Amino acid sequence: MKKRLKLILFIFCITPIIMFGLIYIGLTAYYADSFMFGVFINGVYATGKTPEEINEKLLEREKEEPLIIEDKFDESITFPLEQIDYQITYLPGLKKIHHKQNPFLWFKGLSGEYANYSVEPEGIFDEEKLKKKLFETSFIKTAGDKSKIKVEIEKTTEGYQLIDTTKNLLNKERALDAVSEVLQKGGSHINLKEKECYDEVEFTGDMKETLALWEKIERFQSGKITYQMEDGREEIVDASITSDWILMDEEGEFAFDENGELQLDEKKLKEFVEEFCSKYDTTKKDREFRATRGDIVTVPAGTYGNKIDKKAETEYLLEAFASKKVEVRTPVYSQKAWGEGEDDIGDTYIEVDLSEQKLYYYVQGRQVLSASVVTGCTGKGNGTPARACYIYFKQRNRVLRGEDYQTPVDFWMAVYGNIGIHDAKWRGKFGGTIYKHNGSHGCINTPYKEVQKLYSMAEEGTPVMIFY
Numbered sequence: 001m002k003k004r005l006k007l008i009l010f011i012f013c014i015t016p017i018i019m020f021g022l023i024y025i026g027l028t029a030y031y032a033d034s035f036m037f038g039v040f041i042n043g044v045y046a047t048g049k050t051p052e053e054i055n056e057k058l059l060e061r062e063k064e065e066p067l068i069i070e071d072k073f074d075e076s077i078t079f080p081l082e083q084i085d086y087q088i089t090y091l092p093g094l095k096k097i098h099h100k101q102n103p104f105l106w107f108k109g110l111s112g113e114y115a116n117y118s119v120e121p122e123g124i125f126d127e128e129k130l131k132k133k134l135f136e137t138s139f140i141k142t143a144g145d146k147s148k149i150k151v152e153i154e155k156t157t158e159g160y161q162l163i164d165t166t167k168n169l170l171n172k173e174r175a176l177d178a179v180s181e182v183l184q185k186g187g188s189h190i191n192l193k194e195k196e197c198y199d200e201v202e203f204t205g206d207m208k209e210t211l212a213l214w215e216k217i218e219r220f221q222s223g224k225i226t227y228q229m230e231d232g233r234e235e236i237v238d239a240s241i242t243s244d245w246i247l248m249d250e251e252g253e254f255a256f257d258e259n260g261e262l263q264l265d266e267k268k269l270k271e272f273v274e275e276f277c278s279k280y281d282t283t284k285k286d287r288e289f290r291a292t293r294g295d296i297v298t299v300p301a302g303t304y305g306n307k308i309d310k311k312a313e314t315e316y317l318l319e320a321f322a323s324k325k326v327e328v329r330t331p332v333y334s335q336k337a338w339g340e341g342e343d344d345i346g347d348t349y350i351e352v353d354l355s356e357q358k359l360y361y362y363v364q365g366r367q368v369l370s371a372s373v374v375t376g377c378t379g380k381g382n383g384t385p386a387r388a389c390y391i392y393f394k395q396r397n398r399v400l401r402g403e404d405y406q407t408p409v410d411f412w413m414a415v416y417g418n419i420g421i422h423d424a425k426w427r428g429k430f431g432g433t434i435y436k437h438n439g440s441h442g443c444i445n446t447p448y449k450e451v452q453k454l455y456s457m458a459e460e461g462t463p464v465m466i467f468y
Contacts, residue, residue, distance in 0.1 A: 003215050036101055038114040041094065041268040043052075058090045062121065065188040071139050071170070072193035078135070079179075084129040088186055093119035097305055121186035128369075130183070131176055139192070143170035146199050154429040159239025160220050162214045172304065194300035215368075217403030220246060220262045223324040225317070227331055229280060230306070231341040237272075242321065245352070264321065270314055277308040281346055282337060287388050289465050290358050292351060292367070299467045302416055305344060307335040338463055349463040350391075350421070350454070352444055354384060357431045359421070359446060361454055371430030371450035374424065377439030384442050386467045389416040391460050396420075402441055410448070411455040415464045419443055423451045 034044040035054070046054050068081040097117050134140060144165030152163045155422065178195040192198070203211070221239035228234055247255040249264040257263050278284070282305030289299045310333040320327075339346030347365040352358075354375055361369035376384035393414040400407045400422070414420040424430075424445035444466075446454070 001147070020156070027254060035098060039097075039101075039117065040114060041097065041117045041119055043092075051091055051098050054094055055090045058119075059088065060123075062088055063087075065185070067179075067183065068189045069139065070189070070191045070193075071135070072168075072198055072275070075139075077137060077139070080133065081125075081183075083133055084125045086123060086125040086183065088121045088123055090119055090121050092122050101114050117212075122185050123183040125183055127180065130180060134176055134179060135172065135244070139170060140172055140175070142168060143172065144168050146201065147202055151203070151210045153210060153217065154433055155243065156177075157240060158215045160214075160242075162211075162218075166201050166210075169201065171197055171199050203218040208238050215260050215357045216260075217243075217246075218314050219324070223321055225320055226327045226328045227276075228328055229331075235276060235279075237317070241272060245321070246271075254360075264318075267319070269317055269321070270455075271376065272335055273310055273317065277313065279311050280306060281337070282306045282333075283388075286387075287343075287345065287465070289345065289351075289467065291353060292358070293353060295354060297467045299388045299448035299465045302385075302389040302466075303392070304388040304390045304463050305335070306337045308332070309334040338461065345388075345465065350415075350458060350466060352384075352421075352464065354386065354435075354466065354468045357433075357435060359444065359450075359454075361458065368451055369450060371446055373447075374427060374430050374439055374445040375435045376442040377435060377437065379437045379439070382439065382442050384419060384440075384466060385416065389464050389466065391458060391462045391464060393420075393454065393459055394460055396455075400443070405441075411451045412459065413455060415444075421446055421451065421454065421464075423448045 006124065035041070036052050036377055037047050039046045041054055042058055044054060049057075066080055068076050069079050070076040095117065115244050142428060144167075145170050149165050149169070150163060150211050151166060154163055163384055173191055175197040178192065181189060182190045221242045223242060225237040226234055227237070241302075245268045247265040249255045252389050255263050268330075283303055284301050285301045285305060286301050289297055291297050309332040310332075316329070316332075337344035337346070338348065348363050349361075351360040351362065352375070353360075353375070357375065359369075359371045359373045360367055377383040391413045393412075395412045395414075396442055398409055398412040400409060400412075409422040409424075410422055412422045419442045421444045422442075427445055430445065430447055
């Protein structure tokens with residue numbers, strides 16, 4: 001009986017120990033592959049989770065960002081991470097934390113003390129693909145070769161430019177290592193200058209002289225004037241133009257003043273103004289014009305149109321160049337057309353059809369006057385010239401004088417030289433073919449009533465299109 005009681009007592013005592021041992025061994029085995037009780041990693045409760053499971057949890061919160069690579073000139077590119085098989089992982093850091101824990105001490109977590117860990121992500125990628133793609137970027141392709149450095153000034157269509165390869169001596173291998181390091185740490189931005197990826201060189205005496213000259217050239221051609229023309233075009237006066245205004249000596253070298261500065265060749269500036277004004281001088285332009293008779297005629301250039309004031313623009317550019325202005329300008333005109341753009345005649349004008357011997361006056365596109373006229377006598381070589389001109393002078397009660405005549409008229413509108421539109425009270429008929437044998441000395445003879453109306457309506461400056 002006593003033996004039986006001892007056995008029962010032994011079993012009663014040993015069973016909890018065995019049970020506790022089994023639980024201890026089981027939890028030890030459980031935490032051998034997972035994080036122990038009370039563990040937080042980057043704010044995520046990790047107890048009972050494997051490193052792989054926590055890695056997935058952390059990656060769910062990870063925002064995928066591209067890699068921005070910035071050079072020393074503040075230019076940047078977005079590097080294509082998908083082309084180098086780039087991935088983010090927390091596993092290396094998580095495994096380090098897990099490796100440090102002792103699963104046999106799992107019971108420490110029961111004390112209520114929590115373990116908080118912080119782990120940084122790491123990047124994994126194909127190193128060979130990284131090298132290939134990085135060396136294809138504009139940063140690498142435009143980088144100078146330290147063995148072939150040069151500091152030179154070249155004349156281009158854009159003006160003088162400095163070719164200085166010492167500014168961009170990017171060390172390719174150093175850049176590769178720096179980018180690789182950033183990617184491995186899960187970074188999303190790198191500044192190659194801050195990572196000391198550029199080689200430095202010591203300037204020679206010739207290089208220093210070239211750089212000193214470049215500073216003077218850069219100052220000389222630094223201004224920029226943007227002319228806005230009435231037809232919508234722009235004429236830009238920048239280094240591509242002003243670089244040609246540097247005064248040269250007899251040997252074709254730069255000429256310097258007593259202060260060692262480059263000098264302006266005023267002759268070149270004036271030549272530019274001459275060409276500029278000529279380009280936009282529409283008085284030299286023949287015009288396509290729809291006649292009242294229905295067809296399109298060509299009216300030869302005369303006095304009508306836009307003319308830029310050469311003197312005013314020369315004076316302006318001299319001052320603007322001296323002060324290195326950068327601004328937008330509308331040129332000063334010595335003469336302005338009534339319309340704008342290519343068709344600068346507008347819709348208010350006088351039309352003189354020499355073939356039909358007709359005169360028409362249009363106001364805002366509407367014909368308000370029509371008259372038969374007699375123009376210059378072609379039989380005597382006094383034919384009225386076809387021209388695009390305008391009324392440049394009006395006068396009442398004028399006496400017209402020539403070598404063999406003095407003729408008083410009541411209404412005089414000068415349109416081209418000594419040719420004008422006026423009344424002719426001595427004529428009983430107008431139009432037809434009178435001009436061929438009994439025409440005027442070149443003026444446009446108009447019936448009294450019609451010329452009186454025209455004089456009262458037409459202003460000085462009104463375009464006059466004379467054509468056959």
